[in-house]
Amino acid sequence: SAVISQKPSRDICQRGTSLTIQCQVDSQVTMMFWYRQQPGQSLTLIATANQGSEATYESGFVIDKFPISRPNLTFSTLTVSNMSPEDSSIYLCSATPRTGPLSNTEAFFGQGTRLTVV
Amino acid sequence: KQEVTQIPAALSVPEGENLVLNCSFTDSAIYNLQWFRQDPGKGLTSLLLIQSSQREQTSGRLNASLDKSSGRSTLYIAASQPGDSATYLCAVRQGSGGSNYKLTFGKGTLLTVNP
Numbered sequence: 418s419a420v421i422s423q424k425p426s427r428d429i430c431q432r433g434t435s436l437t438i439q440c441q442v443d444s445q446v447t448m449m450f451w452y453r454q455q456p457g458q459s460l461t462l463i464a465t466a467n468q469g470s471e472a473t474y475e476s477g478f479v480i481d482k483f484p485i486s487r488p489n490l491t492f493s494t495l496t497v498s499n500m501s502p503e504d505s506s507i508y509l510c511s512a513t514p515r516t517g518p519l520s521n522t523e524a525f526f527g528q529g530t531r532l533t534v535v
Numbered sequence: 536k537q538e539v540t541q542i543p544a545a546l547s548v549p550e551g552e553n554l555v556l557n558c559s560f561t562d563s564a565i566y567n568l569q570w571f572r573q574d575p576g577k578g579l580t581s582l583l584l585i586q587s588s589q590r591e592q593t594s595g596r597l598n599a600s601l602d603k604s605s606g607r608s609t610l611y612i613a614a615s616q617p618g619d620s621a622t623y624l625c626a627v628r629q630g631s632g633g634s635n636y637k638l639t640f641g642k643g644t645l646l647t648v649n650p
Binding site: 423458465527 | 566567569571576577578579580581584586624626628636637638640641642643
């Protein structure tokens with residue numbers, strides 16, 4: 418298993434500013450992901466955070482808006498840049514330890530960051 | 536493109552009732568299926584993981600089944616309690632096509648258990 422600490426847990430930000438969210442895992446993990454959950458919706462994958470290389474973004478998400486860092490196997494950050502009210506969402510970090518076959522890979526999540534942009 | 540559907544969208548039951556939540560997916564090429572619980576404004580808690588070769592998994596009052604060929608899974612909750620009230624999410628891990636082994640989520644079932 419993996420325990421994920423995510424911070425901040427919530428923030429209220431002014432439009433046009435940026436917020437960096439941190440994700441710390443208690444063990445080395447192969448895969449880390451960032452999701453967005455808009456009000457009343459399910460989770461949408463923003464990107465896969467790759468250790469030592471650029472993140473892999475899903476359709477509709479770009480690096481200039483959501484830069485991601487992953488300097489090692491236990492830590493990642495997501496920045497929400499030039500925020501607008503439409504960015505108000507819960508942002509979630511997920512980690513998947515891979516110690517065996519892919520069929521046995523279980524995803525764990527942080528507690529999320531509730532972002533409100535005013 | 537994988538699509539995951541959960542039925543019903545919302546469910547309200549009296550305490551003590553047994554209930555079933557449904558999840559269906561369109562592409563059967565999956566590595567596994569995972570059920571999560573989400574409390575309001577919080578992150579996700581993993582409940583059960585079913586590998587693609589398995590038929591079911593059990594944890595306490597929870598039992599999840601998987602019929603990979605038909606693209607269906609069910610989550611059975613026995614003797615429901617008010618503390619079970621939450622949104623339950625189903626997610627499948629992609630098994631092909633350079634998809635970075637990502638999870639695709641359903642929209643969830645909002646469960647309310649009334650005392």
